[in-house]
Amino acid sequence: MYEHDVIVVGAGGAGLRAAIAAQEEGADVAIVSKLHPVRSHTGAAEGGINAALREGDSWEDHAYDTMKGSDYLGDAPAIETLCKDSPKEVIQLEHWGMAFSREEDGRVSQRPFGGLSFPRTTYAGAETGHQLLHTMYEQLVKRGVTVYDEWYVSDLAVTDEERPEDRTCHGVVAYDIQTGELSGFRAKEGVILATGGLGQVFDHTTNAVANTGDGVAMAYRAGVPIEDMEFIQFHPTSLPSTGVLISEGVRGEGGILYNAEGERFMYEYGYASNDGELASRDVVARAELNEVGEGRGIDDEYVHLDMRHLGDERIVDRLENILHLAKDFEGVDGLEEPMPVKPGQHYAMGGIETDENGETCIGGLYAAGECACASVHGSNRLGGNALPELIVFGKRAGAHAAGKDLGTAEIETGQRGEYEPGEIDTPVRPGEVEPAGGEGDAVADGGVAAETGSGDGLDIVERAVTRERERVQSLMEKDDGVQHAEIRSDVQETMTEHVNVFREEDGLKQALEDIAEARERYQNVFVKDPSRTFNTDLIQTIETRNILDLAEAITLGALARDEFRGAHWRAEHQERKDDEWLKHTMLSWNDGSPEIWYKPVILEGEDKEYEPKIRSY
Amino acid sequence: MSTQVPETETETEADEETGVEHEESLAPAQQERMRKKAEGRADREERARREAEERANAEEDTYHLKVFRFDPEVEGKQEPRFDDFHVPFEKGMTVLDALIHARDTFDSSLTFRHSCRQAICGSDALFINGRQRLGCKTQLSDLDQPVRVEPLPHADVEKDLVVDMEHFYEQMEAVEPYFDADELPDGELEEQRQTRENREKVKMSTRCIWCGACMSSCNVAAGDNEYLGPAAINKAYRFAMDEREGENRKQQRLNILEQEHGVWRCQTQFSCTEVCPKDIPLTEHIQELKREAVKNNLKFW
Numbered sequence: 001m002y003e004h005d006v007i008v009v010g011a012g013g014a015g016l017r018a019a020i021a022a023q024e025e026g027a028d029v030a031i032v033s034k035l036h037p038v039r040s041h042t043g044a045a046e047g048g049i050n051a052a053l054r055e056g057d058s059w060e061d062h063a064y065d066t067m068k069g070s071d072y073l074g075d076a077p078a079i080e081t082l083c084k085d086s087p088k089e090v091i092q093l094e095h096w097g098m099a100f101s102r103e104e105d106g107r108v109s110q111r112p113f114g115g116l117s118f119p120r121t122t123y124a125g126a127e128t129g130h131q132l133l134h135t136m137y138e139q140l141v142k143r144g145v146t147v148y149d150e151w152y153v154s155d156l157a158v159t160d161e162e163r164p165e166d167r168t169c170h171g172v173v174a175y176d177i178q179t180g181e182l183s184g185f186r187a188k189e190g191v192i193l194a195t196g197g198l199g200q201v202f203d204h205t206t207n208a209v210a211n212t213g214d215g216v217a218m219a220y221r222a223g224v225p226i227e228d229m230e231f232i233q234f235h236p237t238s239l240p241s242t243g244v245l246i247s248e249g250v251r252g253e254g255g256i257l258y259n260a261e262g263e264r265f266m267y268e269y270g271y272a273s274n275d276g277e278l279a280s281r282d283v284v285a286r287a288e289l290n291e292v293g294e295g296r297g298i299d300d301e302y303v304h305l306d307m308r309h310l311g312d313e314r315i316v317d318r319l320e321n322i323l324h325l326a327k328d329f330e331g332v333d334g335l336e337e338p339m340p341v342k343p344g345q346h347y348a349m350g351g352i353e354t355d356e357n358g359e360t361c362i363g364g365l366y367a368a369g370e371c372a373c374a375s376v377h378g379s380n381r382l383g384g385n386a387l388p389e390l391i392v393f394g395k396r397a398g399a400h401a402a403g404k405d406l407g408t409a410e411i412e413t414g415q416r417g418e419y420e421p422g423e424i425d426t427p428v429r430p431g432e433v434e435p436a437g438g439e440g441d442a443v444a445d446g447g448v449a450a451e452t453g454s455g456d457g458l459d460i461v462e463r464a465v466t467r468e469r470e471r472v473q474s475l476m477e478k479d480d481g482v483q484h485a486e487i488r489s490d491v492q493e494t495m496t497e498h499v500n501v502f503r504e505e506d507g508l509k510q511a512l513e514d515i516a517e518a519r520e521r522y523q524n525v526f527v528k529d530p531s532r533t534f535n536t537d538l539i540q541t542i543e544t545r546n547i548l549d550l551a552e553a554i555t556l557g558a559l560a561r562d563e564f565r566g567a568h569w570r571a572e573h574q575e576r577k578d579d580e581w582l583k584h585t586m587l588s589w590n591d592g593s594p595e596i597w598y599k600p601v602i603l604e605g606e607d608k609e610y611e612p613k614i615r616s617y
Numbered sequence: 618m619s620t621q622v623p624e625t626e627t628e629t630e631a632d633e634e635t636g637v638e639h640e641e642s643l644a645p646a647q648q649e650r651m652r653k654k655a656e657g658r659a660d661r662e663e664r665a666r667r668e669a670e671e672r673a674n675a676e677e678d679t680y681h682l683k684v685f686r687f688d689p690e691v692e693g694k695q696e697p698r699f700d701d702f703h704v705p706f707e708k709g710m711t712v713l714d715a716l717i718h719a720r721d722t723f724d725s726s727l728t729f730r731h732s733c734r735q736a737i738c739g740s741d742a743l744f745i746n747g748r749q750r751l752g753c754k755t756q757l758s759d760l761d762q763p764v765r766v767e768p769l770p771h772a773d774v775e776k777d778l779v780v781d782m783e784h785f786y787e788q789m790e791a792v793e794p795y796f797d798a799d800e801l802p803d804g805e806l807e808e809q810r811q812t813r814e815n816r817e818k819v820k821m822s823t824r825c826i827w828c829g830a831c832m833s834s835c836n837v838a839a840g841d842n843e844y845l846g847p848a849a850i851n852k853a854y855r856f857a858m859d860e861r862e863g864e865n866r867k868q869q870r871l872n873i874l875e876q877e878h879g880v881w882r883c884q885t886q887f888s889c890t891e892v893c894p895k896d897i898p899l900t901e902h903i904q905e906l907k908r909e910a911v912k913n914n915l916k917f918w
Binding site for chain 1: 728776807
């Protein structure tokens with residue numbers, strides 16, 4: 001058993017920032033991560049980090065753009081917090097030495113990005129995330145924060161009161177990947193989930209292989225509602241063969257999209273006659289797939305992104321990394337030829353429900369970064385808004401968990417107040433399946449354990465460890481069955497087939513059936529590798545369970561929301577229905593069966609109310 | 618700082634309450650399981666190999682990989698060996714793609730680190746056909762067959778292609794790898810100015826992804842465990858050359874680099890520069906720091 005005041009799960013941008021903030025508040029903090037911190041996926045972010053730093057710009061404008069970009073599904077208190085805090089946080093990074101690109105006068109450079117009324121995307125070439133991740137890890141080293149790297153957190157230690165709002169999180173259970181040791185980590189003050197994205201739910205994604213949504217799935221099963229899961233961002237420019245991201249910075253600098261006929265389709269087909277290539281990501285992604293669908297795609301699969309006209313010097317200065325990616329992964333020289341691009345899963349707008357201080361409805365449990373949903377992105381995230389989210393909310397969660405008073409949150413979490421129950425017509429019963437022949441032990445369920453009285457939470461952590469040890473043993477003991485890789489790839493394929501950029505009712509139902517079938521097969525999953533040393537077979541088997549739960553949550557949310565908002569497009573419902581749908585989709589794991597309910601969007605800001613406007617393309 | 622409760626104590630408590638067997642007493646059962654699994658595994662592997670052969674014979678375009686295998690814990694894998702995999706080839710396929718295919722299709726115990734598969738996380742540096750490369754950015758079509766895939770040399774192998782990175786991380790951290798300005802501007806919204814030229818100067822050094830390829834390729838590091846090594850020296854360069862840090866800090870940095878196992882150990886063999894997947898001119902950076910160190914030590918009085 002290990003003990004710290006604050007335990008941060010995950011070591012990307014949000015986790016590192018949370019750890020630094022908690023330590024600055026005097027807490028003994030430790031990070032537990034399944035990777036070494038510098039391997040985290042934040043390092044792959046390219047374009048930049050939005051902050052209103054310059055004269056002529058303001059946090060209010062940033063907030064307005066963000067609310068508009070969200071298609072009015074963002075919560076104003078969270079958005080305003082993001083936009084107010086990000087300038088200070090970005091300059092903090094600069095003070096920590098981050099190698100931003102520079103203007104002639106030596107100040108940090110900013111560039112235009114999609115959906116922004118001011119060029120406020122602060123950047124470091126096309127490798128902003130790499131620079132940010134390393135800068136923060138350096139500060140972590142400077143402060144001597146404890147890091148348990150290559151430890152896989154597989155469950156939370158949460159009490160079992162009936163209402164999630166009454167439960168408390170006392171720590172986590174983690175598995176040392178190098179030795180196979182399973183151990184409890186007690187957190188005296190709080191656990192912060194900063195586990196990042198869930199791109200591995202899909203088979204064409206810009207996300208790392210490690211992005212399996214572990215934090216979201218664990219919090220969900222422990223009773224925390226998950227919010228707006230149907231809103232998945234598909235980035236319009238990923239390389240067709242691998243999903244590797246080509247930054248929006250290319251279009252920000254003036255890159256042009258062409259179809260197979262050589263037409264600049266964003267204008268010629270009127271997808272976004274004002275903004276062209278710099279329309280919101282959802283608009284561009286749909287336009288590209290339309291072109292391909294109508295026979296104007298290249299090789300029936302992709303379109304071209306051309307940056308040659310920008311000139312070698314500008315490309316090398318600002319987008320050098322893109323040249324390397326196009327060359328290494330597609331064999332294309334971006335200085336000489338246009339690059340092939342198509343939409344790829346990129347970002348989960350939804351996630352663990354939190355307030356603007358990073359708190360969930362379970363006491364002592366926090367979340368920040370992509371795994372969380374404080375609801376700053378609503379139904380569509382603006383490019384350049386993910387990195388400020390990591391540092392702003394990472395810092396707030398860390399500081400709050402360590403005892404700093406951040407004031408009362410305006411966003412309520414859990415089913416505390418008035419909430420609207422929902423219903424979905426599903427072809428199969430989602431959630432738990434009957435254990436097959438008593439072998440259901442392979443499936444961890446719920447993160448809860450009965451409180452036994454000592455009050456310090458140690459017993460809760462110990463019970464969670466025991467339960468997790470049993471689960472691992474049962475997975476390891478089986479000699480035959482189904483392998484996780486088969487189940488995983490089946491789920492990824494059905495999600496990409498049916499729950500992608502374009503969604504139809506029949507397809508969504510088909511996906512739910514496929515996921516239910518995958519759940520059945522998961523009952524018989526087995527780990528073939530008998531070793532305790534670096535058993536990636538075991539880790540991936542546990543991750544696959546998380547992928548199953550999240551795939552189902554995304555699809556359920558998508559089926560329930562019969563309107564067209566932001567990234568969520570429905571064939572049968574081609575309009576935004578504000579009267580009915582200005583609300584968040586919430587899913588609660590209720591004894592293994594997802595319960596759907598709704599809570600209203602907060603459009604009331606500090607000084608103003610954000611009025612939904614028609615989105616004109 | 619951190620408090621660690623002895624493992625055995627807490628386990629014992631848990632055991633009494635739940636009746637779960639103790640870790641140590643589980644060992645024989647575990648061994649038995651491992652033995653049985655290893656047996657079954659051999660059958661299945663044989664089957665997988667046969668299928669792969671059949672596929673190769675069916676004139677499908679396949680690539681032949683010879684992959685290093687070792688597991689200290691599993692019977693039959695304690696002796697290092699090479700396994701053959703025949704992976705169906707598609708245009709654009711990388712060594713990492715081939716390893717993933719081999720693992721997901723033929724042998725799920727095949728173990729290697731990987732995550733971003735776009736040359737930024739630095740976790741899949743491997744020894745491929747006799748050279749340190751990132752698996753994810755090495756095209757199969759650029760390699761002669763059979764493609765030999767081995768763990769990074771000069772590091773302890775934990776299992777299959779996974780090596781212990783601890784020593785590498787320790788060296789990285791020995792150079793005080795964090796920005797530490799002598800003074801910061803007043804005001805939390807005031808930037809430190811940096812010229813474009815200065816950013817350009819440190820730019821390549823900031824690209825390091827900590828993959829360890831350079832360290833693994835360095836003969837000097839192989840012979841001298843205390844040598845800071847190319848990656849750590851490059852990290853120090855990144856700060857020493859950053860004009861925002863100030864002269865005091867630069868002096869301290871040079872002191873670290875001038876020590877016995879610092880820059881002077883480098884014999885300019887350029888192997889680190891050759892293998893760096895991010896094209897960082899490591900040897901040049903080390904030479905530049907040697908010059909700085911000399912200048913630093915010249916006393917004109």
